[in-house]
Amino acid sequence: MNVSHKSLRALIVVRLSRLTDESTSPERQREACEQLCESRGWNVVGVAEDLDVSAGTTSPFQRPTLSQWIGDNGTDPGRAGEFDVLVFYRVDRLVRRVRHLGQMLAWSERYHVNMVSATESHFDLSTPIGRVIAQLVASFAEMELEAISDRIASAYQHNRQLGKWTGGAQLPWGYLPRETEDGWRLFPDAEAVPVIHEVAERVLAGEPLRAVSHDLNERNIPTAKDRMNAHQGRALKGYQWTSGGLKRSMTSPTMLGYATKREPLRDAHGNIVRDSRERKQYGPEEILRGRDGSPVQRAEPILTREVFDRVGVELADRENRKEPTKRTSALLLRVIYCDVCGRPAYQLKGGQGRSARYRCASAQYKSTCGNGTVVKSTLDELVESTVLDLLGSSERMSRVWEAGEDHAAELADLDVTLTDLAGQIGLGVYRAGTPQRVVLDARITELSHRRDELAAITTQPAGWAWKPTGETFADWWEQQSVQEKNIYLRSMGVAVRFDKRDELKVHLELGELYRMAGEVKAAGSIAAATDLFDSLAENGIAGVEISNGKAVFTSKAGDRVEFPLRSVKV
Structure with missing residues (x-):
């Protein structure tokens, strides 16, 4: 690509993600690019600035501002006729994936637009060797991104194992984050907890979730997302409750104060599945477990185990029933x-x-x-x-829950925990011979002894019973x-x-x-x-x-x- 350095029109590209430190702030990036353009006599025709955008998951053609200049699909010229060169602080401000650089190289060749780094003199697409070097630079940028991601993931998992709130994921309903001497932790939200208890009572009374969610919306009860917005002083978005979302919240282990996780989905070759925007796809919510296989207790429970289990059983019983909406006026609808x-x-x-x-x-x-x-x-x-x-x-007759006598409730909890722990045997880090398996076996033995003690003195187990009304x-x-x-x-x-x-x-x-x-x-x-x-x-x-x-x-x-x-x- 033979382009003169004189009288060119330059578009400055600025990008910042949460992974970037202050040394490459937007102001610093723009200043370096402007100095390069001034030294070469180029006219700056615009600045494409995208902040809080990751180059690892977002190609240049998917960024809100840059895509307005270069198009959104790699074959659209966009506004290519209005500039001759793209100027960026460093190549990782433009791309962090080799395939994304390949797309940009093809686009620049097709529409005769040069690409120049303000701080990397070797990045010059006007020569064949320059294009090879550009590919190598992009490869190292991608490797650096993976290393950063690994370090963050490691720190993230460590803090989660300690029960800390690491952010990023959707805030569980009923909790708000608070910074403590030991880092960020979750605490019950005084405004949301009474609503959760009310919803649990209404579910156990047989009220349809559609009716409950409709009532919450009419009363302007904020969802977890809007509670977080309010907590941080941001404007409420007006998210609406739905029966599906309400069910997911009420049956989530987070109601017991447990930390949860969602593992990335992988294809038949073990590669992480991504969507069209390069975002990882995740599986269902699972309980996060400590080294001994027990759930990580991240916060104070909002629902007791008894109520949580009852709500889960009640909602599971409704799976095969299409509940009518609040407006139902026909006795035999779906009958x-x-x-x-x-x-x-x-x-x-x-x-x-x-x-x-x-x-x-x-x-x-x-x-x-x-x-x-x-x-x-x-x-x-x-x-x-x-x-x-x-x-x-x-x-x-009325179906009522009997908590049991003596240690029946604790025995029921132990049965759930032991079943839970036994299910981990042979999986992942709990394979035979691993240190985690040794800790798991010791924990199961300890709980089994306790269960035997309780079973000897328990006279009536907890459970449902029918009582005359x-x-x-x-x-x-x-x-x-x-x-x-x-x-x-x-x-x-x-x-x-x-x-x-x-x-x-x-x-x-x-x-x-x-x-x-x-x-x-x-x-x-x-x-x-x-x-x-x-x-x-x-x-x-x-x-x-x-x-x-x-x-x-x-x-x-x-x-x-x-x-x-x-x-x-x-």
Whole structure:
């Protein structure tokens, strides 16, 4: 590339990342570049300054300011016609990856733009040897970056093992950093902790996470990101709560004060997986462990182990259930389905003089299944009356957590810890023969002895139990909202299928009948039904289906026998 040093137009490139010390501050970089341009008689036409941008993960074409001058893809000339030379303090201010330098060399050759270092006289692209030297310089810059990254990673891991807050990652909800004599530590956030306790109580009471997150947003409760912004005096961004984000926060081990980590993902060859912007991709959150395999306790717990486990179990139980939104007004949403095409049915609000109805979802398509609509109240009343006929007179039971007697809670914690530690055997640094394995084995032995001591005196383990409430199921049902009734029907697997192509035909499936019976002190119809089904099972009958005033009994061999039912009318 033959370019004269006289009367050239120069674009100065300035970059600063968190890895850079004050010796290459933006002011120092710019001053050195301006001195070079002045000594060679070049006219400075602009400065592309990108601060807090890492050259290790960001190519020149991805930087906010520089990309406005050179384009964003390596084949776009950008504003190349407005300058003849790129001037930078040192090559590592432009690139830190050899492949990024290759992209810049190709771009400069294509659009006849020279690149000059203000402090490295050997960096001259006008000669073949200069281009080779430039490649070598970039290689050393990349090696230096890797060395810096390794040193930072080593210090980072050391401080995390000591339970210190090292920054960088997302701040866990419920905690704020504070500098102490021993470095930065996390402490419970007095504003967020009561909210977390409230959310835990609402989850255990059965409230949908969508409703809880909606309420938090309406009350302007800040997320962890905005709490950090407020703590640092920055403007709030207005991040919104979602049911998914709330679930991740409430089930994160950080609620127990544990330090966590996320390991980089690796491909089949062991190389770290990166996205299109060269950013590392990480796996799921894991508990960070000390040398003995125990979790690193980084801060005071916000939730007790008992509550944390209960919340986790409760939310796990909801995985197979689509919870309705706060606006749900249909009792049979995701309970009622078309018996012609199998699609779910939705509420069709009635107009003037017309009742609300259920209709198949295919009605919104050009080609429908031909099923008609059915008056909403007809099927709502059928389902409610059937459920109440079965359960109404039974005493409702409440699921409560019993902490246990004596040392049951500690024993439960030990069981969790021992299971946890045993799972580390043979993994990573805990392979046989390593110092960490010796410490792990000693820790397991110590905890096992303690467990044996407690097991000898424990009389009642902690766990869930069903307790009478003194309230009939019918009374409880009457107090529930449409949304809460809908949740119950879904969780019990109740399903309704209808066919209105001619006369109305309805199939009602009660789903988890034994689970229904297990949540009440069974009396009346539900007790008789479960006794009947037990007897049927003993006699080879696999199931019973109620359909249009008749009961169809199916044997394990597939035989079907029908009986009329006078009490069920549609």
